[in-house]
Amino acid sequence: MATQAPVKRPTKLGGSSFWTTAIFALLILIPCFVAFSNKLREFILLYRHQVDGVFAISPIVNYLLASLGFFFLFWWGICNGMFTQMEQPKRSFLEQEWKLDAEQARYEAEEAHREDTDGPSIYERSARMK
Amino acid sequence: MRTEPTSTAEIPRHDELVDERLVRWYLISAALYLAVAMTGGFLMGFQLIRYNPFSGIELLSPGRWRMVHTNGVAYGFIASAFLGMLHWVVPRLTLRPVADKRLSYFIFFAWQVVVLGTVVGLLMGEAQGLEWGETPVWIDPLAQAGLGLVAINFMAPIRHLKGPMYVTLWYFTAAFIWTFLTYAMGNFIPQYFVNGTSAGAVGGLFIHDLVGLFVTPLGWGMMYYFVPIMLKKPIWSHGLSLVGFWGLAFFYPLTGIHHFLYTPIPMFLQYGAVLSTIAVEMVVTTVVVNFFATIKGSLSALKDNMPIRWFYTGMVFYFLTCLQCAFQTTLTFQALIHFSDWVVGHAHMVMYGVFSQWLIGVTVYLLPRIWRTEWYSRRMLEWHYWLSVVGITIMAFDLIVLGLFQGYMWASLAPWSDVIAFSIPWWAIRMIAGTLMFASHLLFMTHMLLTWMKAIAERKAEAAGSAAVAQTA
Amino acid sequence: MLENRSGVFFIAGLFFFALAFVSQAVVPILMYRDQPELTAEQLVNPNVRFQFEDLAKRFPEPFKAAFGEVPANPGPEREEWLNKRAAEALRVGRKAYTGEACWHCHSQFVRPVSNEDRRFGPVSEAWEYQNELQRPVMFGTRRVGPDLSREGGRRSNDWHAAHLFQPNALISGSPMPSYKWYFDGSPDKPNKKGLSLILYLQWLGSWLESYPYYEDYKASPLRLPEAKSAAPAAAPAAGEGE
Ligand code: HEM
Numbered sequence: 001m002a003t004q005a006p007v008k009r010p011t012k013l014g015g016s017s018f019w020t021t022a023i024f025a026l027l028i029l030i031p032c033f034v035a036f037s038n039k040l041r042e043f044i045l046l047y048r049h050q051v052d053g054v055f056a057i058s059p060i061v062n063y064l065l066a067s068l069g070f071f072f073l074f075w076w077g078i079c080n081g082m083f084t085q086m087e088q089p090k091r092s093f094l095e096q097e098w099k100l101d102a103e104q105a106r107y108e109a110e111e112a113h114r115e116d117t118d119g120p121s122i123y124e125r126s127a128r129m130k
Numbered sequence: 131m132r133t134e135p136t137s138t139a140e141i142p143r144h145d146e147l148v149d150e151r152l153v154r155w156y157l158i159s160a161a162l163y164l165a166v167a168m169t170g171g172f173l174m175g176f177q178l179i180r181y182n183p184f185s186g187i188e189l190l191s192p193g194r195w196r197m198v199h200t201n202g203v204a205y206g207f208i209a210s211a212f213l214g215m216l217h218w219v220v221p222r223l224t225l226r227p228v229a230d231k232r233l234s235y236f237i238f239f240a241w242q243v244v245v246l247g248t249v250v251g252l253l254m255g256e257a258q259g260l261e262w263g264e265t266p267v268w269i270d271p272l273a274q275a276g277l278g279l280v281a282i283n284f285m286a287p288i289r290h291l292k293g294p295m296y297v298t299l300w301y302f303t304a305a306f307i308w309t310f311l312t313y314a315m316g317n318f319i320p321q322y323f324v325n326g327t328s329a330g331a332v333g334g335l336f337i338h339d340l341v342g343l344f345v346t347p348l349g350w351g352m353m354y355y356f357v358p359i360m361l362k363k364p365i366w367s368h369g370l371s372l373v374g375f376w377g378l379a380f381f382y383p384l385t386g387i388h389h390f391l392y393t394p395i396p397m398f399l400q401y402g403a404v405l406s407t408i409a410v411e412m413v414v415t416t417v418v419v420n421f422f423a424t425i426k427g428s429l430s431a432l433k434d435n436m437p438i439r440w441f442y443t444g445m446v447f448y449f450l451t452c453l454q455c456a457f458q459t460t461l462t463f464q465a466l467i468h469f470s471d472w473v474v475g476h477a478h479m480v481m482y483g484v485f486s487q488w489l490i491g492v493t494v495y496l497l498p499r500i501w502r503t504e505w506y507s508r509r510m511l512e513w514h515y516w517l518s519v520v521g522i523t524i525m526a527f528d529l530i531v532l533g534l535f536q537g538y539m540w541a542s543l544a545p546w547s548d549v550i551a552f553s554i555p556w557w558a559i560r561m562i563a564g565t566l567m568f569a570s571h572l573l574f575m576t577h578m579l580l581t582w583m584k585a586i587a588e589r590k591a592e593a594a595g596s597a598a599v600a601q602t603a
Numbered sequence: 604m605l606e607n608r609s610g611v612f613f614i615a616g617l618f619f620f621a622l623a624f625v626s627q628a629v630v631p632i633l634m635y636r637d638q639p640e641l642t643a644e645q646l647v648n649p650n651v652r653f654q655f656e657d658l659a660k661r662f663p664e665p666f667k668a669a670f671g672e673v674p675a676n677p678g679p680e681r682e683e684w685l686n687k688r689a690a691e692a693l694r695v696g697r698k699a700y701t702g703e704a705c706w707h708c709h710s711q712f713v714r715p716v717s718n719e720d721r722r723f724g725p726v727s728e729a730w731e732y733q734n735e736l737q738r739p740v741m742f743g744t745r746r747v748g749p750d751l752s753r754e755g756g757r758r759s760n761d762w763h764a765a766h767l768f769q770p771n772a773l774i775s776g777s778p779m780p781s782y783k784w785y786f787d788g789s790p791d792k793p794n795k796k797g798l799s800l801i802l803y804l805q806w807l808g809s810w811l812e813s814y815p816y817y818e819d820y821k822a823s824p825l826r827l828p829e830a831k832s833a834a835p836a837a838a839p840a841a842g843e844g845e
Contacts, residue, residue, distance in 0.1 A: 021369045024416045028377050032409040062335075062623045069619030070379045076613040082294050083372070089296040090364040093223065096141070097359055100222055104144035112596070178747065178778050180771070188784040193704030255702030260739045264704075311620065320739040329732075329740045337744075465716035469746040541717040546749050550778060 017087075039063075147221035150500045152234055156214025157493050161575055163206025163245065164486070168568050170199030175564055178557045189253055197252045197264045203481060204340070205265070205273075206245045211489040212348050213241070213280065216302070218496060219355050220284050223299060229286035237279050244273045261337055263317045270317045277313055281306035297371040301351030304379065308343035312336065341480060342382045349485050350374070350417060353441060356492060357421060360438050361431055366423035370416050377413035407459040414452045421445055436511050440491030443519055447483035451476060454530070466541070471553070472533025479526040482567065487518075490574070497578065501585035510577045514570050521566030528563065532556040641734035643690040650756060650809035651802065655689040658760050658798055662791065669795035689802065696803025697736050699796045703782065710743035711752035711807065724753035724808065724816035731810065736803075748779055753808035756815025763801045765790045 077083065176182050177192035184190035217234065221227050228234055244265070251257070251266035258267050265273060285306060288299055316336025320329035354371060358364050365371060421442070425431065431438045454476055457463045467473065498505055505511055532553060539549045647655075659666045659673050666673075670688045674681040700706065713723045720726050731752075732740050758766070765772060768790035770779040785797030793801065808814055 017367045017369065020419075021367060021373060024370065024412065024419075025373050028373070028381070028409050028412045028416075031412070032381050035409060065619050065623035067380055069616045069623060070376070071616075072619065073613065073616035074376060076616060085294055086369040086372070087367070089294050090358065090368040093296045093298075093355075094358055094362075094364055096225070097222065099141050100144050100147075103141055107143055107145075112592075177780050180776065180778050182780065185781050186783040191703060191782075192780045193707060194702070196707050197704050255699070257702050257704065258739065261707075261744055307620070329738065333739065333742070465714075468714070469710055469744065473744065537717070540719075540722070540746075543718055543722055547774060547776065550747075551776060554776075554778075 036067075142225055144222070147225065147227050148218055149228075149231060149234060152238060153214045153217045153496060154500050155238060156210050156217065157497060158578070159242070160207050160211035160214065160489070161493070161571075161578065163202050163210060164571060165575065166249070167199050167202030167207055168564075168571060170195040170197075170202060171564060172561075172568065174199060175557065175561045179554055179561060191255075194253050194255065194257070197257055198249055200261075201248050201252065201264055202245075205248060208345060208481070208485060208489065210241065210245075211493065212352075213237075215352055215489070215492050215496075216284055216348075219298065219352065220287055220302065223296060223355065224287040224291060226287035226290060229283045233279060233283050237276060237283065240272065240276045240279075244269055244276060247272075258317070258321065260316060260320060260333055263333075263336065265317070267321060270321075274310075274314060274317070277310045281310055296354070297365075297368060297375055298351040298355045300372070300375045301347040301354070304375075305344060305347040305351065308339070308347070312339045312343050316340065342378075345481075345485050346378065346382075347375075349488055350378075352488060352492060353421065353445070356437065356495065357424060357441055360435055360441075360495070361425060361428050363424070363428070366420050366426075370420045374413055374417040374420070377409070377416065381409045381413060407456050411452060411456055414449065418445055418449050436515065437491040437495040439515060440487050440494065443515075444484045444487035444491070447479055447487065447522075451480045451484060454479070466537035467533050468537075470533035470536040470540075471529045471556075472537070475526045475529030475533060478522065478529065482518075483522045483526060490518075498581065501582060503581065503585040503588055506577055506580040506584050510573060510580075514574045514577065517566045517570030517573065521563045521570060523563075525560050525563035525567070528556055528559045638730060638733050640738070643693045643735050644686065646693060646734055646736065646806065646810075647686050647689045648809055650814060651689055651693070651806050652685060654756075654760060654805040654809075655685060655692065655802055658802060661760055662764075662793060662798065665787070665792050665794065666798060669798050692799040692802045693736060693806055694799075695796060696799035696801070696806075699785070699800045700741070700803055705751075706741050706743045707745055708743075708747040708779070709749065709751045710746050711750065712742045713750055713752055719750070723750045725811060725813055727752060736806075751804065751807050753811070753814075753816040755805045755807045755809040760801055760805070763804055764793055764797070767793075767797065767800065 173182075173184070173190060173195040174192045182192065217228070247269045248265045251269060252264060256266040256268075257264040258270075263270075284302070288295075288303055291299070315332060316339075320332050320336075354365060422445075425438075425442065432442060433439075458467065458472075458476070494505070494511065535556075536549055536553060539552065656673075659670075670692070674684050711727075713719050713725065713727045715726045762773070764786070766774075766779075767782045768786050769781045769783070770777040771781075782797075782800075785800060786793050808816060
């Protein structure tokens with residue numbers, strides 16, 4: 001998030017949510033790894049034995065490359081501290097939302113108060129402001 | 131739970147960030163496009179039950195309107211509504227306005243040109259022979275440039291962020307890049323670079339990725355933003371949501387293989403496709419679990435809070451469609467259901483049951499906020515909800531079951547006309563369901579109009595009130 | 604960007620995305636470099652030519668209006684004229700086929716499953732799609748009507764004209780839309796697009812040895828039980844068309 005984090009909270013993953021995350025991660029990673037190696041094997045077999053293999057080869061080469069791309073981006077995220085304090089953004093974002101709303105409400109109330117009679121209302125102005 | 135603002139200077143004001151007029155324009159034009167698109171579905175649907183009052187009129191050719199239907203839904207309704215939503219969410223999340231407001235308006239008008247050009251082109255018979263990419267070839271570059279500008283416009287505020295990002299922004303960032311690439315892949319490669327079966331492979335991947343890499347990330351990102359706000363509490367686990375994101379990134383493209391199951395060499399696909407689909411299934415489960423754990427304890431919101439109800443209905447459908455996907459990727463099912471109405475049922479369930487429901491939920495939330503009023507009538511909102519949910523449930527169920535029958539009849543070598551005769555009653559039921567959906571949408575549009583008029587009246591009364599105050603003073 | 608490690612990762616990530624994108628185009632091109640894409644001119648085979656001349660005979664006036672006078676004297680000039688016009692017609696026909704979204708109701712792909720080879724004809728192979736008229740490829744995703752990839756030669760040109768003009772006049776209860784705007788008022792007066800569309804339909808599958816292909820249900824493994832099979836096995840085939 002922006003320049004925020006005014007509220008420092010302990011952001012350690014709690015026990016239950018850590019394990020849920022970990023278990024789901026494993027459940028996803030293992031079958032995918034198996035599937036991926038399987039496809040790779042098939043790919044090699046096909047390439048060896050069939051001329052029509054382009055059907056298989058084109059998408060698979062593609063997937064390999066795209067996944068590599070994601071892999072590097074993932075590391076980039078890690079290096080940039082995207083996954084430290086994992087649970088913090090979900091709170092700071094909400095607090096920020098509330099502040100935005102409160103600030104806007106305050107502003108509009110203020111404006112409505114010192115509205116002069118023939119000027120456009122705050123709503124009209126906020127629509128026209130852009 | 132609401133915290134009072136302590137110091138006000140540290141945060142930019144909402145109306146400096148968000149261009150509400152643009153959001154409003156996008157949401158309203160999306161609703162209009164949905165009405166047009168549904169008309170297209172109607173024309174085609176009536177043709178199928180052999181009742182076509184416009185038979186023989188070239189510009190009302192059901193085939194052409196079928197393409198208006200799908201493209202209107204994708205580029206008119208879904209894309210417009212998403213853009214409106216993005217103009218609200220991205221600046222608020224990043225606390226920075228988009229790159230340039232003039233650019234935003236330019237994109238808005240360019241997009242209207244793209245959509246209207248597509249509709250006109252399709253009706254004139256200029257379609258490009260690519261499913262979901264029927265946009266005539268002469269519009270493709272404009273659409274591509276538009277998507278590029280969208281990415282630039284919204285990436286500008288996101289780029290400046292430091293530290294851990296909220297999951298919504300992960301999804302959105304990914305969607306901007308993916309959509310651009312996917313569109314280019316689907317519209318230019320099969321047209322200019324490759325042809326024949328390999329182009330078919332690209333086309334299959336394109337349909338698949340358009341749903342998975344454009345609509346899905348934007349949809350989920352949106353849910354991660356709006357649901358906590360509506361429920362006034364954070365998402366259950368942010369870590370889990372990131373697992374969901376990266377899971378999608380890594381494994382979604384892999385399942386695209388199920389579009390090739392009918393190709394000359396299906397054997398190689400059998401093993402991997404099933405497993406990677408299981409993986410995606412798990413990813414989906416993490417996301418769904420996360421949301422249902424979030425609403426736990428606030429279940430009454432489902433009753434009182436309309437947007438929440440739309441959102442969670444969509445999630446239930448999402449889970450169902452993904453379950454269906456798991457079957458679809460198997461060879462056994464492909465043999466049976468490919469080319470049948472099962473696929474059409476699936477498509478409606480995803481596009482209407484999930485993403486449209488979410489977008490409608492967002493519209494229901496945002497429009498009154500922008501107009502600074504309440505919806506005109508709670509009853510109308512309820513009717514809108516129930517009509518559309520009952521409609522889509524009937525339609526999806528009807529078509530999916532019909533697809534199975536069709537598959538078996540084809541395999542049994544029943545005469546083609548028998549299959550048609552068998553399908554007609556089912557198609558008729560689909561039209562009834564479609565009528566419910568269409569009615570719900572017309573009701574919604576009427577409701578929008580009424581609410582808008584109400585907002586105007588309220589503003590007038592307010593102005594009069596303050597004038598009176600000023601006079602007495 | 605490159606000053607630290609994470610920047611390298613970022614660039615690498617984007618690079619592989621780009622590579623994935625490019626490979627979509629490059630891999631197939633490499634794979635198929637020995638199978639060049641055929642042009643419409645190369646696709647005009649004797650079967651197509653036969654149908655084209657048949658169109659000229661059956662619909663002389665509309666044909667003349669659409670393509671001009673067929674040279675009277677046999678010889679290379681006439682051959683060339685016919686081939687050229689036929690190629691043109693294939694292109695126009697294909698444009699109508701896409702523009703009208705016929706491909707959203709008809710596939711052009713016979714799968715090796717579901718008894719499709721019995722119903723429609725030989726299973727599709729990759730080389731069949733290696734030509735200009737399959738750019739973008741017309742596999743289709745939906746079958747409201749039957750597969751058309753082996754349609755050529757199965758019906759007469761008259762049949763197609765009448766069918767396109769008003770499908771349910773031939774097949775009672777057909778949900779296929781009528782395409783009256785490809786005719787000048789009646790089925791015996793197809794306009795240029797109409798003639799071209801018919802030729803395009805006759806072209807489909809004309810490259811196969813087993814052309815024209817008619818359903819042959821005799822060898823079906825799914826024969827009806829004895830009691831019911833008193834009717835000749837070919838009955839469904841006959842019952843279907845008419
Ligand atoms: C008013 C109600 C609707 C009716 C009567 C209707 C009818 C139809 C018909 C007749 C088709 C062609 C099916 C075929 O080729 O057999 C179709 C396709 C489709 N419709 Fe709808 N539709 C409706 C609403 C919607 C909505 C609201 C959406 C999405 C938001 C949608 C998304 C789609 C999609 C994605 C397809 C393509 C299916 C495919 O090619 O597999 N439809 N619809």
